[in-house]
Amino acid sequence: MMRHLISAADLTRDDAVLILDTAEEMARVADRPIKKLPALRGRTVCNLFFEDSTRTRISFEAAEKRLSADVINFAAKGSSVSKGESLKDTAQTLEAMGVDAVVIRHSASGAPYRLANSGWIDAPVINAGDGTHQHPTQALLDAFTMRRRLIGPDAGIGQGLDGRRVTIVGDILHSRVARSNVDLLHTLGAEVTLVAPPTLLPVGVDSWPCEVSYDLDATLPKTDAVMMLRVQRERMNAAFFPTEREYTRRYGLDAERLAKAPGHAIVMHPGPMVRGMEITAEVADSERCTVVEQVANGVHTRMAVLYLLLGGNEPAVSHSRTEENK
Amino acid sequence: MDTNSTDARPVLEGPDIERVLTRIAHEIVERAKGAEDVVLLGIPTRGVFLARRLAEKLAEVTGRTIPVGSLDITMYRDDLRMHPPRALARTEIPAAGIDGRLVVLVDDVLFSGRTIRAALDALNDIGRPRAVQLAVLVDRGHRELPIRADYVGKNLPTSLRETVKVQLAEEDGRDAVLLGAKPDAKAAEH
Numbered sequence: 391m392m393r394h395l396i397s398a399a400d401l402t403r404d405d406a407v408l409i410l411d412t413a414e415e416m417a418r419v420a421d422r423p424i425k426k427l428p429a430l431r432g433r434t435v436c437n438l439f440f441e442d443s444t445r446t447r448i449s450f451e452a453a454e455k456r457l458s459a460d461v462i463n464f465a466a467k468g469s470s471v472s473k474g475e476s477l478k479d480t481a482q483t484l485e486a487m488g489v490d491a492v493v494i495r496h497s498a499s500g501a502p503y504r505l506a507n508s509g510w511i512d513a514p515v516i517n518a519g520d521g522t523h524q525h526p527t528q529a530l531l532d533a534f535t536m537r538r539r540l541i542g543p544d545a546g547i548g549q550g551l552d553g554r555r556v557t558i559v560g561d562i563l564h565s566r567v568a569r570s571n572v573d574l575l576h577t578l579g580a581e582v583t584l585v586a587p588p589t590l591l592p593v594g595v596d597s598w599p600c601e602v603s604y605d606l607d608a609t610l611p612k613t614d615a616v617m618m619l620r621v622q623r624e625r626m627n628a629a630f631f632p633t634e635r636e637y638t639r640r641y642g643l644d645a646e647r648l649a650k651a652p653g654h655a656i657v658m659h660p661g662p663m664v665r666g667m668e669i670t671a672e673v674a675d676s677e678r679c680t681v682v683e684q685v686a687n688g689v690h691t692r693m694a695v696l697y698l699l700l701g702g703n704e705p706a707v708s709h710s711r712t713e714e715n716k
Numbered sequence: 717m718d719t720n721s722t723d724a725r726p727v728l729e730g731p732d733i734e735r736v737l738t739r740i741a742h743e744i745v746e747r748a749k750g751a752e753d754v755v756l757l758g759i760p761t762r763g764v765f766l767a768r769r770l771a772e773k774l775a776e777v778t779g780r781t782i783p784v785g786s787l788d789i790t791m792y793r794d795d796l797r798m799h800p801p802r803a804l805a806r807t808e809i810p811a812a813g814i815d816g817r818l819v820v821l822v823d824d825v826l827f828s829g830r831t832i833r834a835a836l837d838a839l840n841d842i843g844r845p846r847a848v849q850l851a852v853l854v855d856r857g858h859r860e861l862p863i864r865a866d867y868v869g870k871n872l873p874t875s876l877r878e879t880v881k882v883q884l885a886e887e888d889g890r891d892a893v894l895l896g897a898k899p900d901a902k903a904a905e906h
Contacts, residue, residue, distance in 0.1 A: 408803060411803065411804075412803065412804050415788070415804040415805075415806065415807070416804075418807055418808075422809075422841065422842060423842075423843070424841045424842070426841065427791040427792075427841075428791060428792060428837070429791045429796060429801075697791075697801055697804075698801050701791075701796060701801035702796060702797065702798075702799050702800040702801035702802075703797055703798055703799060703800065704800045705800070705801075706800050706801040706802075706803075
């Protein structure tokens with residue numbers, strides 16, 4: 391049985407559908423006057439954030455609190471980590487405090503895997519983003535948003551995303567969101583096309599379970615959901631494209647370009663958006679853009695993951711991890 | 717829920733179940749003096765089907781549409797930590813809500829009473845009913861909590877070595893209440 395959620399590639403189709411179905415029920419709690427469930431009462435969850443991320447942290451925190459867990463927030467900045475404490479020492483401190491689960495965000499790819507498999511700590515580990523590697527709960531909330539919008543909240547129960555076509559556009563190289571989405575969407579039966587300048591595609595992308603294109607205009611007409619990625623300037627240590635204007639001209643999404651996609655196609659963005667660069671304000675504010683929904687769905691999906699990993703005496707999600715998925 | 721048993725014997729069959737539900741519907745109308753503010757909430761899975769059938773019967777008797785919903789109690793179970801987490805079922809509260817209404821919880825089998833305790837906790841998070849009542853198709857005894865039903869289809873004295881299984885056409889293709897022997901003698905958990 392899977393105790394941790396490290397990578398979207400670890401999830402079987404049944405696991406992924408179970409998480410999405412559970413998230414659908416969690417979403418109903420958000421409509422109630424008392425948005426709380428007692429499932430994790432008496433359990434302590436630590437949000438261990440070695441890298442800043444307000445959005446993901448408060449999303450996890452909201453999910454944990456709605457399940458009645460006790461929450462400890464740990465930010466590396468200003469902590470003993472900045473004095474040189476290692477991940478191992480931090481983990482052992484948490485273990486000694488009796489933490490029941492750790493949600494970890496780290497700038498180093500593989501840090502959550504290390505934490506989960508080193509024996510330093512016994513609690514389940516949930517990856518909240520590690521380096522350029524994985525961000526599984528983001529992929530789950532994206533899949534949840536697609537299923538709700540493209541199939542419908544009730545009609546989608548028990549279903550994957552078979553035959554749906556998803557285009558992911560932009561900085562694939564630095565994007566753990568793209569990597570996680572390709573893994574999960576493939577598991578759920580969707581066809582993924584990556585669109586990016588050749589310089590922003592990782593080595594070995596041809597072995598990923600997806601198509602690759604350099605031409606957004608040609609891909610859009612065959613798309614049910616187009617996911618724009620943020621251009622992560624902070625991770626870029628070289629010139630990956632000539633100018634921002636050039637990037638926007640070829641890979642930016644404006645209303646004119648969006649018109650080439652089918653009428654039902656949705657526009658997604660993991661946030662934060664750089665308006666005017668990868669997406670115009672007009673598209674970002676349109677009804678077809680799901681950015682705000684994605685934020686709300688993030689809480690429902692994370693509640694589902696926390697409940698399924700921690701709610702019982704053993705996790706409900708099965709384990710099929712292979713080393714090459716790392 | 718009790719497991720399948722090979723030598724199960726029917727104690728209620730299709731027409732009996734219909735009759736029992738008709739009687740419960742009339743009892744609800746009588747006790748609630750017209751069932752004007754009644755909301756029926758079924759406990760998944762089979763309680764929901766029973767609640768829908770009761771709502772139809774109440775509509776026939778009173779000539780009014782009776783709001784009906786479902787109440788999943790999974791998160792409120794006191795044995796949540798003792799098993800792998802269960803998949804959640806649907807909670808659907810009628811649009812008018814339950815505040816100030818008479819909520820009738822509907823379930824198939826009343827056994828230890830723990831499911832109903834969980835349901836009362838779940839209701840607490842959803843609103844404040846004027847009163848809560850309980851309707852069950854079968855009461856098999858062996859209560860572990862001070863809970864009793866207001867409307868009982870059939871009192872069925874059982875031993876802990878027996879299983880009670882309710883089948884409903886919506887889920888199982890036929891209506892029946894089956895009494896069988898437990899495959900192992902371990903006390904049932906419900």
